[in-house]
Amino acid sequence: MNIVDIILILLIAAALTGAVIKIVTDRKKGKSCGCGDCSRCSACDKTNRKVR
Amino acid sequence: MPLLKDMRPGESARVTKVNGTGALRQHFLDMGMIPGTEVTVVKLAPMGDPMELRLHGYELTLRVADAGEIEVSRISEKKEPIRAKVTRSKTDHPGLGEGGRFHAKGDGDPLPDGTVMRFALVGNQNSGKTTLFNRLTGARQHVGNFPGVTVDRKDGAIKGYPDTIITDLPGIYSMSPYSSEEIVSRSFVLDEKPHAVINIVDSTNIERNMYLTMQLLEMDIPMVVALNMMDELTSNGGGIDINIMEQRLGVPVVPISAAKNEGVDELVEHAVHIAHYRERPVEQDFCGKNINGGAVHRCIHGIRHLIEDHAEKAGIPLRFAASKVIEGDELVISALGLDENERDAIEHIVLQMEKESGLDRSAAIADMRYRFIMELCGAAVTKPTESREHLRSRRIDKLLTGKFTAVPMFILIMGLISWLTFGVIGAWLQDLLASGIDRLTALVDEALTDAEVNDVLHGLIVDGIFTGVGSVLSFLPVIITLFFFLSMLEDSGYIARVAFFMDKMLRRIGLSGRSIVPMLIGFGCSVPAVMSTRTLSSERDRRMTILLTPFMSCTAKMPIYSFFVEAFFPDIGWLIIIGLYLLGIILGLLAAVLYKGVLFRGEPVPFVMELPNYRLPGAGNVVRLMWEKAKDFLQRAFSVILVATVLIWFLKNFDLHMTLTADPEKSILAAIAGIFSPVMQPIGLGDWRILVSLITGFMAKESVVSSFGVLFPDSASMAALTSLTVVCMLVFSLLYTPCVAAIAAIKRELGVKWAAAVAVWQCAVAWLAALLVHAIGMMIGAG
Incomplete structure (x- = not known):
């Protein structure tokens, strides 16, 4: 395993960790349902939170 | 006594009596249909029902049967309003809501310093509340040009006034709520007792809007009236004497244009003043002694x-x-x-x-x-004789809601949108992006080979991440293009017209014309579609419409369609995609008939809706919506889809002993998915790789494509799939359970039982439809 492998593994691990954290926190807080229509819909409280 | 329903287009009459009972009758009265009102029949919808009326300077639509409850006396010759030059004596400015010489109220009892002042933004539907809210708070809430865009309250602080909270409420016509989102507004004003109300009034439709103002004045809450769209009124030769208005109403009146940000600062100053000094309306006695x-x-x-x-x-x-x-x-x-x-x-x-x-x-x-x-x-x-906006709307409506042109124009518009999205603009941009992603993948592949990166890691990056996420990313332009057109439909005012002329057709399947709005929004995304059913005034219609939204193909399903038709039917791709959209609609209609007969017996709610003037969609609004959609799509690609892709790659490349395997048939994924394969065997989707792709689609529909890309990495592996299998896959993807976000929205609106039922029911429908397609395919030898 060379240095490039190690760097790539670390990068992938960081990306995956970030993605998982985002999914979990978003769902936990009800921050975003992922529909992409936050300005129109109040299904989640993302908008309220942001505006407040 | 003649009835309103017997009047012909172009005829005018005076209302003599409003029969009927309950909420509908009250709604008619609130909308200004009271004895003595002059009403003109503008037109009948293409199928003869509902009818469009003009009263109090605005357009109202209602069903012919409901018009049968209204007795009228014909007016032989309708008098056109004469635009006489009115000379008014100068009226002093009452100076309400400011520290002027008439400042007589509230001096002695201001709110304690540091109190967070709560404001309610109340007004009729489509009067510009959310536009004003965005101006006041700097928020970017969605605005549209049809009644009922806002279905829930939204809070924010007024810019420059951190000690304030302003709440944007769904539009209401009166304090006698008619639909569920209207109850939100009434309850807020009654129960949460805001320090002040900002009553937004559409000055181009002032009579009907002021009806709510009258009721708000009775609430005895400090209030300021914002006369919105004054620019439109004055540019058409109209005007309002603000001093007279303020004097008679006994509350501050401020002319504004929320869209152009005119008068908003003055409005804020008045609102903060009356809230701080608790200046209640001077006058409430509007009943007239004589x-x-x-x-x-x-x-x-x-x-x-x-x-x-x-x-x-x-x-x-x-x-x-x-x-x-x-x-x-x-x-x-x-x-x-x-x-x-x-x-x-x-x-x-x-x-x-x-x-x-x-x-x-x-x-x-x-x-x-x-x-x-x-x-x-x-x-x-x-009043202006007729505003340019109204004149323009009438001309456009001759074509778009004309007796013989409405339905063909609707089909033409939808066809044009589909063609431009899937065949021209979106497809061209998609090809461009896909070739860019391919080039980048090749570069990375080359770089990894040069750097002698470990084979497993190389495979994960190129065959896993780049293939999976890249395949989804390339569909971004198509989704954005479709959203652009949907947003144009919403903002222009056309969507309300579609509800008008589709009402009779929808009534046959047990729905009201208003249900078309959530369904059209459902082509964008099921979650806001489910939320927008709140504008429907009966629980029956609401439930039924929610149950039908999964049949409408949301934009997240589009990558699935595009991916498969490009690979298997490149010459007739966009025709197949339109076919899938139509199949969803047809099966939705059949499901509606079934629901009507089994689950939701009874009649759909009456159709009473205001038709707004057509407006040019705001560029900022359209761009904002597209940007939001793009941003969220990208976020999803690099979160849910990235994780799913890596997970699928891992499960596909390792066996149950956690050792690397070159044969995917021995992988963990094959072992798990193989258990469920027999269920999908009868519909031709028994391949465990297809099953896995479909399961990942529950998290986000786009994942079907990314998982598929990982599981079928090259054209050789895809060659194992027949055209019939792909068609069955497309039909199943069209109909099976909505994604987790949509199910969560249904749970919020209808409860956990309904949400679970929808998930199971949609899977059953998808399975049956795919079975039918498979059986027909086998019969004609397409397998």
Whole structure:
């Protein structure tokens, strides 16, 4: 395993960790349902939170 | 006595009596359909029902059967309003809501310093509340040009005033709520007791808008009236004498244009002033001593005295309580806790009023309010003959809602949108992006080879991440293009017209025309579609519409369609995609017939809706919506889809002993998915790789494509799939359970049982439809 492998593994691990954290926190807080229509819909409280 | 339903287009009549009962009748009265009102039939919808009427300077649509409840007397010759030059004597500015020389109220009882002032933004539907809210707070809430865009409250602080909270509420026509989102607004004003109300009034449609103002004044809450769209009124030669308006209403009146950000600063100053100094409306007595011999006036004042102690105890404004008691509002009556003698006394007073005025209780109250409004508008408002916007709308409507042109134009518009999205603009941009992603993948592949990166890691990056995420990313332009067109439909005002001419057709399957709005939004995304059903006034229609939204192909399903048709049917790709959209609609219609017969017996709600003028969609609004969609899509690609892709790659490349395997058939994924394969075997989707792709679609539909890309990495592996299998896959993807976000939205609206039922039911429908397609395919030898 060379240095490039190690760097790539670390990068992938960081990306995956970030993605998982985002999914979990978003769902936990009800921050975003992922529909992409936050300005129109109040299904989640993302908008309220942001505006407040 | 002739009925409104017997009138022909172009004929005018005066309303003599409004029959019927309950909420619908009250809604008619609130919308200005009261005895004495002049009504002109503009047109009938292409299928002869509903009808479009013009009254109080705006367009209202209602069903012919409901128009049968309204008695009229024909007007042989309709008098066109004469635009006479009105000369008014100069009226002093009353100076309400500011520290001027007439500052007479609120001096002694300001709010304690540091109090967070709460404001409610209240007004009719489509009067520009959210546009104003965005101006006031700097928020970017979605605005549209059809009644009922906002379905829930939204809060924010006014810019430059951190100690304030302003709440944008769904539009209401009166304080007698008609649909579930209207209840949100009434409850907010009544129960949460904001420090002040900003009542936004569409000045181009002032009579009907002021009806709500009258009721808000009765609430005895500090209030400022914002006359919105003044730019439109004045540019068409109209005008409003603000001083007269302010003097008669007894609250500050500020002309504004929320869209152009004119007058908003002044509005804020007045609103903050009245809230801080608790300046309540000066005048509430609009009942007119001499109208109908003073019958209504004496009735209201008599009842005020009778219920004064109850209203104080219940915390309901006295004048508002008196009006509501007369109208027979059960919620208010029970909140007051009147005893039997008091109820009897009130009933006698009301009966006497009905006898003297010649009007029933609800009509008498509505008549009292509209009389005041007409008198006020006569004194303060100079109306333009016909606004340019209305003239333009009439011309466009000749084509878009014409008897013989409405449905063909609708089909043409939808066809054009599909063609431009899937065949021209979106497809071209998608090809461009896909070739860019391919080039980048090749570069990375080359770089990894040069760097002698470990084979497993190389495979994960190129065959896993780049193939999976990249395959989804390339569909971004198509989704954005479709959203662009959907947003244009919403913002232009066309969507309300579609509801108008589709009503009769939808009624046959047990729905009202208004259900078309959530369904059209459903082509974008099911979550806001489910939320937008709140504008429907009956629970039955709401449930039924929610159950139908999964049949509409949301944009997240588009990558699935595009991916497969490009690979298997490149020459007739966009035709197949349109076919899938149509299949969803047709099966939705069949499901509606089934729901109507089994789950939701009964009649759909009456169709009463205002038709707004067409407006040019705001570029900022459209761009903002597209940007939001793009941003969220990218976020999803690099979160849910990235994780799913890596997970699928891992499970596909390792066996149950956690050792790397070159044969995917021995992988963990094959072992798990193989258990469920027999269920999908009859519909031709028994391959475990297909099953895995479909399962990942529950998290986000786009994941089907990324997982598929990982599981079928090259054209050789895809060659194992027949055309029939792909068609079955497409049909199943079209219909099976909505994604987790949509199911969560359904759970919020209807409860956990309904949400679970929808997920299971949609899977069953998808399975049956795919089985049918598979069976037909096998019969004709397509397998």
